[in-house]
Amino acid sequence: MRISFIGAGRVAHHLVHALQNKHQIVQIYSRTQMHAQDLAQRAGAEAVSALHQLDVNIDLLIIAVSDSAISSVIADVHEYLPQVLAVHTSGSTDIAKLTAVHARAGVLYPLQTFSLEREIDWSNTPIFVEAVLQNDEQNLHALAAELSQRVYVYDSVQRLSLHLAAVFACNFSNYCYDMAKQVVDAKAVDFSLLYPLILETAKKATAADPKVMQTGPAMRKDENILQMHQQMLEQGQREDLAQVYGLMSSQIIKRHDGA
Amino acid sequence: MRISFIGAGRVAHHLVHALQNKHQIVQIYSRTQMHAQDLAQRAGAEAVSALHQLDVNIDLLIIAVSDSAISSVIADVHEYLPQVLAVHTSGSTDIAKLTAVHARAGVLYPLQTFSLEREIDWSNTPIFVEAVLQNDEQNLHALAAELSQRVYVYDSVQRLSLHLAAVFACNFSNYCYDMAKQVVDAKAVDFSLLYPLILETAKKATAADPKVMQTGPAMRKDENILQMHQQMLEQGQREDLAQVYGLMSSQIIKRHDGA
Numbered sequence: 001m002r003i004s005f006i007g008a009g010r011v012a013h014h015l016v017h018a019l020q021n022k023h024q025i026v027q028i029y030s031r032t033q034m035h036a037q038d039l040a041q042r043a044g045a046e047a048v049s050a051l052h053q054l055d056v057n058i059d060l061l062i063i064a065v066s067d068s069a070i071s072s073v074i075a076d077v078h079e080y081l082p083q084v085l086a087v088h089t090s091g092s093t094d095i096a097k098l099t100a101v102h103a104r105a106g107v108l109y110p111l112q113t114f115s116l117e118r119e120i121d122w123s124n125t126p127i128f129v130e131a132v133l134q135n136d137e138q139n140l141h142a143l144a145a146e147l148s149q150r151v152y153v154y155d156s157v158q159r160l161s162l163h164l165a166a167v168f169a170c171n172f173s174n175y176c177y178d179m180a181k182q183v184v185d186a187k188a189v190d191f192s193l194l195y196p197l198i199l200e201t202a203k204k205a206t207a208a209d210p211k212v213m214q215t216g217p218a219m220r221k222d223e224n225i226l227q228m229h230q231q232m233l234e235q236g237q238r239e240d241l242a243q244v245y246g247l248m249s250s251q252i253i254k255r256h257d258g259a
Numbered sequence: 260m261r262i263s264f265i266g267a268g269r270v271a272h273h274l275v276h277a278l279q280n281k282h283q284i285v286q287i288y289s290r291t292q293m294h295a296q297d298l299a300q301r302a303g304a305e306a307v308s309a310l311h312q313l314d315v316n317i318d319l320l321i322i323a324v325s326d327s328a329i330s331s332v333i334a335d336v337h338e339y340l341p342q343v344l345a346v347h348t349s350g351s352t353d354i355a356k357l358t359a360v361h362a363r364a365g366v367l368y369p370l371q372t373f374s375l376e377r378e379i380d381w382s383n384t385p386i387f388v389e390a391v392l393q394n395d396e397q398n399l400h401a402l403a404a405e406l407s408q409r410v411y412v413y414d415s416v417q418r419l420s421l422h423l424a425a426v427f428a429c430n431f432s433n434y435c436y437d438m439a440k441q442v443v444d445a446k447a448v449d450f451s452l453l454y455p456l457i458l459e460t461a462k463k464a465t466a467a468d469p470k471v472m473q474t475g476p477a478m479r480k481d482e483n484i485l486q487m488h489q490q491m492l493e494q495g496q497r498e499d500l501a502q503v504y505g506l507m508s509s510q511i512i513k514r515h516d517g518a
Contacts, residue, residue, distance in 0.1 A: 066481065171477065172435045194424060204374060
């Protein structure tokens with residue numbers, strides 16, 4: 001396939017890297033010329049920074065931009081490439097945002113957390129596809145199946161619930177790690193001591209229902225420890241951490257009440 | 260060493276299992292006779308359910324009970340075994356809780372999350388020891404070093420901050436997984452789709468500062484998505500999840516403001 005990209009951020013970066021061996025990456029557009037050039041160079045593609053420069057002769061346009069930019073991008077894209085299959089890569093944006101202006105629309109959503117510093121294990125990364133035309137859906141499915149063993153046709157409602165869940169499972173658990181690091185940093189204790197615990201907790205959640213795997217003072221309704229921890233956080237003037245501690249603990253207690 | 264245990268819960272279970280090849284497990288006490296018997300049988304030890312039955316002729320008594328029970332247990336233990344080195348296994352309880360009644364006290368705290376269903380990778384599990392007498396501390400250190408490559412002498416203040424951090428890194432991140440599962444369960448979407456994301460997020464946090472690794476709509480200050488997610492949770496009448504979502508997102512936004 002001949003594939004162009006709108007966007008040169010983390011998702012674009014990893015998709016280009018994963019697709020460039022089997023497909024021709026034609027153009028990469030970014031408002032920031034330098035970002036487009038960096039990524040285009042690695043992929044043997046052309047960097048463009050004006051949408052009117054987009055090559056019409058492609059099979060697929062992948063729009064990998066922030067959710068808030070998708071609507072304006074598709075309006076502009078439609079002007080220059082009205083017939084091309086255009087997909088976004090977002091978990092949270094309904095396909096309707098595309099179809100409102102562009103009939104031949106689709107979605108290619110990889111459920112993963114992307115950093116520029118880390119390789120993605122694509123073969124285990126679930127990818128969710130959706131398209132208006134059946135033929136486009138088949139082609140997207142085939143493309144995704146080259147990357148991953150786990151490709152699913154999901155509609156936008158299912159995808160939205162997955163993405164919301166991912167915010168809890170990924171973004172919020174990462175913030176929990178961040179808070180933990182702040183706690184030990186304040187006492188000059190090495191955060192890496194917590195690594196085995198962090199990894200084992202994640203592994204446990206993929207082996208059994210995390211509700212069953214819950215441990216800790218809130219789960220045990222140990223009021224003395226809960227109070228002591230709150231006092232430690234307040235004495236350290238960490239009202240922010242104390243708030244999270246209080247809310248999470250009270251919810252864990254409720255969830256396991258009478259269990 | 261001749262070692263007895265007070266308590267037959269998860270921590271006792273895993274410690275007995277790890278120590279029984281090189282040491283003699285003499286007795287296991289539990290108020291619940293059946294729990295003591297189960298564990299004693301596996302360790303070739305005697306089960307006891309009254310403290311006056313404790314054998315005085317041991318080198319170490321490991322008190323692996325809930326934090327709230329430690330004070331009353333050590334008072335009773337001291338009556339029958341006034342000379343024996345007695346250690347607790349808790350991250351949150353100051354050694355002073357023991358020394359208040361029993362001079363020859365110590366701590367053996369493995370920083371890990373214990374489930375009955377899962378084997379512990381002891382060699383990578385940090386263990387923190389502390390003792391009143393230097394000789395006891397050396398012996399505890401040697402014992403812990405048989406289990407793990409990562410043994411540290413930590414005082415109670417350092418240990419407390421580690422345990423508080425562990426609540427964030429382990430108990431609260433697990434609750435995030437639990438909440439994520441509830442979100443997808445409500446839409447009959449398979450929770451296992453989130454496994455690669457959960458594992459990669461944990462791995463990332465052990466490779467770089469989790470603050471730097473933060474992703475998601477709050478990090479990007481994407482107000483549209485944040486609002487949509489809040490609405491989804493409120494429409495699903497999940498006021499509890501909406502509260503966590505709101506608090507965590509506002510703190511993530513603040514933490515990365517101007518970053």
